[in-house]
Amino acid sequence: MKLMLHVAPGIVRHPLIASVILETQTLLNIERAKVDAVSGEIVLDVAPDKCRLVKEAFERRGVDVVLLEIPVIKDDDQCVHCGACVSICPTGTFKFDDWRVVVDSGKCIQCGACVAGCPHRALKLILK
């Protein structure tokens, strides 16, 4: 299962992932990480039975954790087929088909980049 961590300014310099691995004795696969001097966003893959344990361990360290289960959803009533999402998605989830934007949800790794990038708020990641 995928967990998305939002690391707030101030705690980014701490060895968060290492300490959670040690505490929970769980293997974590880092799928995507964007960390700079002040904050970060990390997506981890975790075995389903350890998910809760890991999530809570991060939350105790002040990290915002979101469980990612479902690929991106496009609301066709809101979508105007502009295509702003097409070049933002790192995995090519969106493409034009005769100038309509279609979604190949199998490609989505739930990075979230497109959600804020859609001017019509037509894209959602449902978080459980």
Added chain:
Amino acid sequence: MEAKSLSEVNERIRDGSVRVVTAEEMPNIVDELGPAGAVREVDVVTTGTFGAMCSSGVFLNMGHSDPPIKISKAFFNRVEAYGGVAAVDLFLGATQPSEDQGMEYGGAHVIEDLVAGKSIDVEAEGVGTDCYPQLELETNLKLEDFNQATMVNPRNAYQRYNAATNTSDRTLHTYMGTLLPRSGNVHYSGAGVLNPISNDPDFEYIGVGTRIFLGGAEGFVMGSGTQHNPQNGFSTLMVTGDLKEMSPQYLRAATFHMYGPSLYEGIGIPIPILNERMALKAAVRDRDIRVPIVDYGVPRRDRPALREVSYQDLKSGMVDLNGKEVSTSSLSSFYHARQIAGTLKQRIENGSFLLTQAVQPLSKVGSSRPMKQTKEFPNVGDVMSRDVVTVRESIGIEDAASRIVGGKFDHLPVVSDEDKLIGIVTSWDISKAVANGNISKVSEIMTRRVYSARLDEPVELAARTLDTHSISALPVIDREGHVIGMITSNDLSRLLAGRRSH
């Protein structure tokens, strides 16, 4: 030369014999039949564009309350509308953010909600005069409750628009959408082949009073738009239409992340093919319309252009930027642009949309000059402190500690043997290293991703860099990358506070 008159075209619209094609179909027709054949074969070419048109808004007349009020300040769903027009006339601008939801809801969303038939909360404050004694009021209004709701858009339907990329190393959120770092993508806007002005670039038809398709209703060209710049191929239109006649399909509110609200609008203009010249112009293709790709990574007015491309290149989904294939996508919707051109074609074919003789042609000379700024902005070089201490990465922690104690800043820029900035250490990094005891050199603790300010950049930009990255000081570098000073958030807040209190 083959020619016909506008009244002949209107006659054919009335009797149902008019021949209409969209601007997408026109180039092949002209290729096949030649311009004279195209004039014989085609009476009208329809165009369409659907994209973010920030410079839009609505004049709303609310009618008089009892006791009457002269509104000085008004809010629709907590979005402020301009009240300085007359007692109960207001102008609601599309990009105005709301007081409570900020950028996620703005003037564009109020307009969208009104057109969708929703009821809007209205709060107003009055001046209080002998003739208008009321000081405050609250009410709920739907679109039908306003006496007039007249859309007036100062600048719409750009002839073409610069494409955007970002060579900086952070993601930028702009009115050109999300621009990924290191030229990760290119965004563009505009319908290209279907663009209204690109099909009549010399305004042989479009002029003051031209009837257009605006937001699903009939609208009119009021004149050239603000920043109208036909000399350089960036013409714009000022347009108006009755909001009450518009349809939610062609007016869609949007929010550009960390930029603000905007309104997506559909505009379509029919262009009669009265002569061979007009046929040739309406045969424009995507490949004929060229725009620069400009670098939004440079936060200045004169952003450098990386290269020039055509709409055909942009629409292909990939362009080459310095040897790298970069993915492109649009912000405007070609799908809807096509629908608009198609709808307009139908309306003309079924006789419900007649063409108009312009009251006056649009100006072929415009103005889009930069702002005249009468108050000088200091540059970083005017404000920075020059007594900066730098260190080499090979020096020891103790040494670094003593320099930071002796110096005036909490930050020590680290420079290479050529004196170029390569990193930074803070007093916090150093004290941590001293406490740990097992670190000996600056190179082990320095932050290599270091932000800096340039000597010749305006202080406002340095302030934004500090703010965006939540840091408190920036090394200042010259053109060669040598560290020549330091600018801190304290310097800046002192300067800006001093200035803003005047």
